[in-house]
Amino acid sequence: MTDEANRRRFEALALPHADAAYNLAKWLVRNDHDAQDAVQDAFVRALRYIDTFRGDNARAWLLQVVRNSCFTWLKENRPAGQTSLDADAAALEMPGPAADEPPAIAARKDDRARIDAAIAALPFAFREVLVLRELEDLPYRDIAHIAEIPIGTVMSRLARARALLRDALAPGARPVLREVPRPTVNGRA
C-alpha cells in the first residue's frame, strides 16, 4: 500500500545509496548474487517503511536495513557452525594475476588481492565496522547506529580489526589465502 509520496521519498532518500548498500552487502555476505538479493530485500523493506524514517541521515538508516538483511541472510543460509562468520570461502573469489601483465600493475593487483583477502578473512563483527569506517568513511556514531552497538564497542572492534589486519598484512606474514578452510559440502561456497 505504498503511495506516490512514499515512492518519491524512496527515490530521493534510498536510491542514491545503492553503491554503499551493495558494497556493504558484498563485504558481509561475500558473494555477488547473494549480495544483490540482500540489497534488493533491504530496499523492498526500506520502501515499505520509508514513512517511518525521520531524521536526517538516510544513508545510515538504509545501511542499517541492509546490514540486518545480510545478517538474516547469513543466519538462514549458513550452517550454525559457520555463522560465527570466521574466515571462509570469499577469499577464493579473488582473481589471480594474469600472466601477461606488466610487473608494476601485477604487483598492485597483488597488493589489492592481499588486502581484500585479509579483510574478507576478518570475523563478521570486525569486518562490518572496518568496512563502514574505511570504505564508507562513516563516523563512529553512524557505525554504532548501523551495527546497533555502543560507540565504545565500535572503538574496540575497530582497534581489534586493525590489529588483525596489521598482522595479516605484515611482510612475511603467513599468506592469508592459504589459511582459508575448504568450503563445506552443503552447496554454499
Added chain:
Amino acid sequence: MTTRPDDEAERLSAFVDGELDLQTHLAIEREAAADQNLRERIDELRRLRQSIREGATYHAAPAELQARLARLATDPSVESAAAARATAPSKAARPPIGRAAAEAAARWLAWRPLAASFALAGLVLVTANVVWLHEVRDERLADDVVASHVRASLGQHVVDVASSDHHTVKPWLSARLDFSPPVAELSLPGSTFLGARVDYLDGRPVAALVYRQGQHLVTSFVWPASADDSDPAFARERGFETAHWVRGGMNHWVVSDLNPNEFRIVVDAIRQQEAAR
C-alpha cells in the same frame, strides 16, 4: 583510568580517526611529540589505514542491480515479487501444524511414564539455565553500560541534545525512540543536567541521560523492560559504580565514577524525580 594495552590501542585507533574529544586528542599529540615509540605506532596505524582505503576493493552496485532497485520505485509488482521470494522458502519448510500436533500427541501417549520424568528433569534444567543465562546477560550488560559511559566521556559524544531543560530533551528523545523515557533534572546541590543522547545497549536503541555531579559524569540509561519492578541492585564494574532497577516498565542502568556514597545519593534523587512524575 588505568591503561591496559587494549585501551591504548583503542585510544590510538580513535586518535587516528579523529574521534577523540579535543582534550584527549591534544594530550596524545603532546605525548607523541616526546615519545618516539608512540610516534611510530601512530605512523604505522596511519599507513595501514591509508593502504586499506587505497587498496581495498569498493564494490559499486552493478548496473543490473541499480535497474532492479529503480524499478521498485515505479512498479508495484516488482515489490510483491521480491517480497514473495523473500518469504516463500521459510513457509515451504514448515510442516502442516495439524499433522505435527497429532504426531506429538501420539508420541506423548506412547512414552507418557518416561516423558514425565524427562519433563521434570527438563524443567529443572531450563529453570537453572534461565537463572544462569539471566546473570550472564546482566553481567555483559553491565560491561556494555560502563563501556558506553566511559567512551562517551572520553569522546565527543557525551550528549546529542545539550539542554538542561527536560521540556526540550524529552520530545527530542521521543522523536528518535519507540518509547518516551522519563526525563528529569535532579534537585541536588552541585548537579547539572547536561542533556541526552541515543545509544545502543542490549541490541536496541536506548535513552542516555547525562548529568554532571561536581566533577563527575553520571549517565542514566533507560529503555523498556519486560521484567517486573525491582529494587536497585548496586555493583562495581571496572572501578565504576553501577545501579540497575526496573520500574514502571522501564529498565534503568545508572553508571558513574562517583564514590559509592555520593552515587547512592544520586541514584536516590533519580528515583525520586522519576516517582514524582
